[in-house]
Amino acid sequence: MITRGVLADLNDVATRMTNTQRKMSTGKELTRPSDDPFAVGRAIGLRTELDGLTQYRTNTAEAQAWTEASDTALGTLTDIAHRGRELLVRGANGTASATDRKMIADEIDQLINSAKEDANAVQAGRALFSGTATGVRPYDMTSDTYHGDTGDVVRTIGPGVSVAVNVRASDVLGDGTDGKMINTLRDIAAHLRGGTTADQTALSTTDVTALDRSLDDLLTARAHIGAVSSRLSAADGRLADLEESSRGLLSKTEDADMAATLVDYSMQQSVYQSALRAGAGIVQASLLDFLR
Amino acid sequence: MPISTFLGLQTSLRGLLAEQRSLDVTSHNIANANTEGYSRQEATLQTADPLALPPVGNLGSGVDVAGYKRIRDSFLDLQYRTQAMQVGAGTTRADGLDQVELRLAEPGDNGIAARLNSFWGAWANLANQPESGAARQGLIEEARTLSSSINSLDAGMKTVADQAGDELATLTGSGGELQQMGRELAGLNGAIRDAQTVGGQPNDLLDRRDLLLDKLAGLAQVSVADNGSGSIRVTLGGAASPLVDGSNLTWPAPAMTSPGGQIGALTDLSSSTGTIASYRGDLATFAQALTTQVNAVYNPASGTDFFAYDAATATLSLSPAVTASSLRAGTGAAADNSAARALSELRGATGGPDDLYSRLVTRIGTEVADARRSALNATALSNSIQDRRQSAAGVSLDEEMTSLIRFQRGYQAAARAMSTTDEMLDTLINRTGRVGL
Numbered sequence: 001m002i003t004r005g006v007l008a009d010l011n012d013v014a015t016r017m018t019n020t021q022r023k024m025s026t027g028k029e030l031t032r033p034s035d036d037p038f039a040v041g042r043a044i045g046l047r048t049e050l051d052g053l054t055q056y057r058t059n060t061a062e063a064q065a066w067t068e069a070s071d072t073a074l075g076t077l078t079d080i081a082h083r084g085r086e087l088l089v090r091g092a093n094g095t096a097s098a099t100d101r102k103m104i105a106d107e108i109d110q111l112i113n114s115a116k117e118d119a120n121a122v123q124a125g126r127a128l129f130s131g132t133a134t135g136v137r138p139y140d141m142t143s144d145t146y147h148g149d150t151g152d153v154v155r156t157i158g159p160g161v162s163v164a165v166n167v168r169a170s171d172v173l174g175d176g177t178d179g180k181m182i183n184t185l186r187d188i189a190a191h192l193r194g195g196t197t198a199d200q201t202a203l204s205t206t207d208v209t210a211l212d213r214s215l216d217d218l219l220t221a222r223a224h225i226g227a228v229s230s231r232l233s234a235a236d237g238r239l240a241d242l243e244e245s246s247r248g249l250l251s252k253t254e255d256a257d258m259a260a261t262l263v264d265y266s267m268q269q270s271v272y273q274s275a276l277r278a279g280a281g282i283v284q285a286s287l288l289d290f291l292r
Numbered sequence: 293m294p295i296s297t298f299l300g301l302q303t304s305l306r307g308l309l310a311e312q313r314s315l316d317v318t319s320h321n322i323a324n325a326n327t328e329g330y331s332r333q334e335a336t337l338q339t340a341d342p343l344a345l346p347p348v349g350n351l352g353s354g355v356d357v358a359g360y361k362r363i364r365d366s367f368l369d370l371q372y373r374t375q376a377m378q379v380g381a382g383t384t385r386a387d388g389l390d391q392v393e394l395r396l397a398e399p400g401d402n403g404i405a406a407r408l409n410s411f412w413g414a415w416a417n418l419a420n421q422p423e424s425g426a427a428r429q430g431l432i433e434e435a436r437t438l439s440s441s442i443n444s445l446d447a448g449m450k451t452v453a454d455q456a457g458d459e460l461a462t463l464t465g466s467g468g469e470l471q472q473m474g475r476e477l478a479g480l481n482g483a484i485r486d487a488q489t490v491g492g493q494p495n496d497l498l499d500r501r502d503l504l505l506d507k508l509a510g511l512a513q514v515s516v517a518d519n520g521s522g523s524i525r526v527t528l529g530g531a532a533s534p535l536v537d538g539s540n541l542t543w544p545a546p547a548m549t550s551p552g553g554q555i556g557a558l559t560d561l562s563s564s565t566g567t568i569a570s571y572r573g574d575l576a577t578f579a580q581a582l583t584t585q586v587n588a589v590y591n592p593a594s595g596t597d598f599f600a601y602d603a604a605t606a607t608l609s610l611s612p613a614v615t616a617s618s619l620r621a622g623t624g625a626a627a628d629n630s631a632a633r634a635l636s637e638l639r640g641a642t643g644g645p646d647d648l649y650s651r652l653v654t655r656i657g658t659e660v661a662d663a664r665r666s667a668l669n670a671t672a673l674s675n676s677i678q679d680r681r682q683s684a685a686g687v688s689l690d691e692e693m694t695s696l697i698r699f700q701r702g703y704q705a706a707a708r709a710m711s712t713t714d715e716m717l718d719t720l721i722n723r724t725g726r727v728g729l
Contacts, residue, residue, distance in 0.1 A: 004675065004678070004682075005675075005679070008675060028399075030399055031399075032393055032394075032398075032657070033396060033398055033399075033653050033654070033656055033660065034656075034660035034661040034664065035657075035661075037654045037655075037657030037658040037661060038654060038658075040398065040399055040654065040657055041650045041651070041653060041654035041657075043399050044398065044399060044405045044649075044650040044653060045640070045646070045650055047399070047405065047406075047409065048405065048408070048409055048639060048640040048646050048650075049640055051409040051412075051413065052412070052639050055412070055413050055416045055636070058416070058417075059416060059419070062420040062421075124421075125423070126423055131627075132624055132625040132626065132627035132628045133625040133626060133627070134423055134625070134626050134627040135423060135626040149625055151624060151625055151628060153627050154629065154630070154633065155419070155420065156416070156419060156633045156637065159637070160637065162633065286689055286690060286693075287689065287690040287693045287694070288689065288693060291693060291697070
């Protein structure tokens with residue numbers, strides 16, 4: 001009876017020591033669902049949440065790369081528009097000769113080509129300004145037709161929060177017939193070459209306003225991209241905070257408190273040793289030892 | 293009435309014999325100190341029939357051994373068997389559910405929760421790069437991994453249930469433990485009845501029968517009724533007729549309505565309406581919900597289902613229409629990711645797959661912890677009853693050593709009384725009538 005009791009107690013302490021040892025070696029408070037079913041359920045939920053937040057940060061970084069590439073290309077396009085306006089002013093000046101005007105018109109043709117090249121910019125193999133038809137470049141060099149679509153490139157940057165990160169070339173450069181930048185530049189080149197009085201008048205009136213409108217279009221597009229970009233940075237900061245706090249919460253739920261575990265372990269060890277000693281003492285003594 | 297001169301010798305002899313028998317019983321106790329199920333015995337001594345000497349009174353004529361008593365508390369036996377049944381049921385259930393829990397591999401990087409996270413992550417990656425072939429391939433691999441881990445968890449649970457079924461069949465089948473115990477019990481019943489009919493006290497046979505009943509109680513709920521003349525009737529698990537009646541064994545065993553014990557736990561684990569089956573049901577609900585919710589978003593975008601769930605075989609698989617080239621992130625052009633975004637948003641959705649799965653894990657965890665706790669409780673209780681039983685029926689070596697001294701001294705004293713009588717008779721026979729010699 002005493003033997004059984006001592007044995008049961010020893011086993012009990014040994015089991016508890018094994019558990020503590022497992023906590024120490026894994027660093028985890030929870031190694032199986034039955035350790036604490038509700039905490040394990042919560043840990044699974046927190047891990048899902050944490051993985052989701054990490055994913056949103058990846059999405060945000062991806063969207064940021066897209067906006068940065070777009071912004072660079074739009075910057076170049078703005079430079080082109082400014083150069084176009086400079087040339088227009090020079091061409092509209094009554095002192096320019098026909099040869100001068102023709103040279104200016106040739107340069108404007110080149111400007112149109114480089115604008116189309118810039119609008120054909122790609123990021124990681126995807127055309128930035130084609131809408132959702134990222135597989136095709138917006139323009140080819142033979143015509144002014146826009147080959148993209150009007151779709152939005154959307155990224156999810158938070159639970160239920162999505163943002164369109166693209167600018168379509170059709171909105172800033174147009175398709176050559178809609179009064180946008182390419183159309184305007186083509187008109188300017190034609191007026192410069194034409195050289196009639198009506199052309200001269202158009203150069204200094206309607207063409208100037210049209211080109212200013214195109215510049216406005218570009219500025220609007222850049223402002224949009226800038227706003228998206230700052231929204232993305234803000235979202236990333238917020239996501240980083242959330243990630244931090246939910247990582248902390250997860251760690252609090254499933255990680256072992258090392259100090260407490262170590263104290264537990266050394267206490268159980270001493271209990272085990274004293275149980276062993278007590279067992280050895282009790283089991284030895286018997287009346288047999290004292291009878292002669 | 294004249295009294296025999298040699299009466300004293302006879303009285304001493306009775307004393308010697310009685311002390312000797314008591315010593316024999318003590319030796320028997322010491323020899324069986326570690327025999328499982330042995331109950332301490334004791335020689336019951338009583339005064340021998342006295343000589344009636346009217347009008348003086350009665351003259352004592354020594355001692356007789358009236359019988360050999362087996363010291364045992366049958367009430368504690370009943371309590372012990374109830375607990376033994378709980379221990380059998382509790383430990384078997386805890387062991388079985390433990391295996392189910394191990395197969396969950398939660399919390400960890402190899403569990404279904406982690407696989408689900410990677411799956412949603414793969415959709416999000418596809419949403420970021422809807423044009424990318426690598427993202428499609430990655431998603432398809434993640435979906436395959438997820439469905440195969442769900443399928444293998446189900447198969448794992450089925451294996452645990454099947455193993456319990458096999459164990460049950462071995463236990464209760466022909467030639468199994470139950471049949472052997474029943475046969476032995478019937479045999480012992482016959483032997484005990486025979487011994488008691490001729491007035492014997494088959495203490496050791498009774499011990500063996502009690503031990504057998506203790507063990508049987510671990511297997512199933514045992515009820516014992518007395519048939520008289522030492523034979524008993526044993527009914528298992530609320531069956532309509534007894535398994536053992538006297539020396540007759542009914543085989544195959546009568547159907548049990550509430551088996552309890554190890555058999556009860558194994559029945560529950562292996563049954564198609566039992567605990568494991570209900571876990572598998574929950575897992576199927578989860579797989580079904582995953583299929584429905586993913587398809588509900590994916591199908592309108594691409595015209596085909598993403599997952600296919602076969603309820604009959606409980607198998608989740610990727611729909612055959614889904615390949616790396618046919619996979620769609622959205623309805624429209626290359627960069628349309630509406631479906632992929634909506635699917636990645638299913639991660640952690642209330643009532644979504646993650647929710648259902650974590651509920652299943654919590655449920656299994658709670659029930660395993662519960663089973664383990666009740667097994668421990670039952671073991672502790674049965675140990676304490678066993679201790680109490682041992683304090684009455686068990687052999688205490690200290691006590692036996694004391695008895696040894698007591699009976700040895702008693703024997704010595706009886707021998708001294710005999711030699712005193714002998715010396716007295718020597719005086720009478722050899723020294724009298726020798727006047728003048």
